[in-house]
Amino acid sequence: MYQNKGDYNMEIYVVQPNDTLYSISRKFNISLDKMIRDNELEFTEQLVPGQTIVIVYPEKTYITQKGDSIESISKQFNISQMQLLRNNPFLSDTPIIPGTELTISYNTSGNIAIGGYIYPYIDKNTLKKTLPDLTYLTVYNYRAINEGKIISYWADEEIIQLAKDYGTIPLMMSTTLSAQGEPDIETAYSILLNEEYLEAYVNNTIRIIKEKGYLGTNIVFNYMNPNSLYLYLNLIERLKVELDKDNLLLFVTVNPNTSYVNNELTFDKIDYSVLNTKVNGIIFLQFIWGTNYGPPLPVNSIAKIKSFIDYAITNISSTSIAVGLSIISYDWQLPYIPGNSYANSLSLNSALRLAQDKGVSIQFDEVSQSPFFTYIQLETSEHIVWSVDARTISSLVDLINQYSLQGAGLWNLMIYTAQLWLIINSQFEIEKLIPDKFN
Secondary structure (H helix, E strand, C coil), rough: EEEEECCEEEEEEEECCCHHHHHHHHHCCCCCHHHHHHHHCCCCCCCCCCCCEEECCCCCCECCCCCCCCHHHHHCCCCCHHHHHHHHHHHHHCCCCCCEEEEEECCCCCEEEEEEEEEECCCCHHHHHHHHHCCHHHHHHECCHHHEECCCCCCCHHHHHHHHHHHCCCEEEEEEECCCCCCCCCHHHHHCCHHHHHHHHHHHHHHHHHCCCCEEEEEEEEECCCCCCHHHHHHHHHHHHHHHCCCCCEEECCCCCCCEEEEEEEEECCHHHHCCCCCCECCCCCCCCEECCCCCCCCCHHHHHHHHHHHHHHCCCCHHHHEEEEEEEEEEEEECCCCCEEEEEEEEHHHHHHHHHCCHHHHHHHCCEEEEEEEEEEECCCEEECCCCCCHHHHHHHHHHHHCCCCCEEHHHHHHHCCHHHHHHHHHCCCCCCCCCCC
16 A cells, blocks of 8 residues: 655654654654664664754655565666665565555655765665665775876776666766875876876876776865866876766866955855866865865865855856755764874764763754764863754755755765765756666
8 A cells, every 4th residue: 555645755854852762653644663773873772962853744655565576666666776765765675575665756846866875895785775865976986196007906897887886976086095095196287287198198098997997087186276277187188088088977076275364155166167167076075085184164064065155156057056065974083183183084973972971962063964973081081972863954955955055975875874875865866877676
């Protein structure tokens, strides 16, 4: 049987003191098991005040029957298997049990392109749960070194084929950053400034794409400024000529150089229009890594992202822009000492467990739309943890809608984040641009 549930799609509930999952399910008149499964809640006995629970209201649901399969249910409702897997990610590694409520569709408002960044050593089950949600998959595995040579770190053939099986376009990520994100400005400019090295880099990129079966490349620009723009444009033009010969795609991920001066956000005023005409899309994303040496700040600031978009759309179309979000938490010890202090990264669930273990409530910064909490370690050491939750993700989705952006680029997707996909999938249909093996 199935049930139509009208025009509602999603809301976010912020846990209050003394709430339980049972009381929340009663409040919203939804199945306790489904709420836990939808949010993939790991800590069900004790909630943390301030944590978020996403409540979704599908347009159409279905109660599974004996003999059902992913293929038969998809045919019954005339939907793709990717849509069924996207709306019910647990089906990627769990057999269909009769009596299970599945989400068939949401009352979505349009299409969106979603790109994700991963390392090749991602857990395959995590990747299979994630691929139905992705238009593009950028694989972080290649580093440009001296004289335009390119080295790789891990085998990636299986990842590339799996992406194609799920109708997701695999992109070779190219950068001079190390596997741990360490910068190498000298190598970047040595390639850009030397014609022989530049030609070698372009040729090596094309060779790897063809040998491995990628469908394009995503070039990361970390050091671009107004004075060096022409060098990057020359690289893009050279790559595009070669990629166009085989109808391969070219994307650029720009890591904007932003800072605060007298509490005002500043960034390089670059004319991105000269790049925009040469590429399939531009992703604006600030890469952050396992260790953060900067001051304790929100992982993502929606206010900062909005300010940057306001500038970017003065010279390129909003429909060419994908906006980046980093799915990670950071734990700083206070006080922060420049040049000495650093933060270690945590997964979103690990940050939530830490708040639970310390018995603290999660607070929320309205400007950045970011959750944070403080705690005391060993009775003397104060810490602050900045993270991401459903409200951060929802605010990013609001920006995408407000500016009619092409989509989002998500760094990184090594750990599955259920609330991220609940929010995106309840609002949009994910664009799939190549056939998948399931349909």
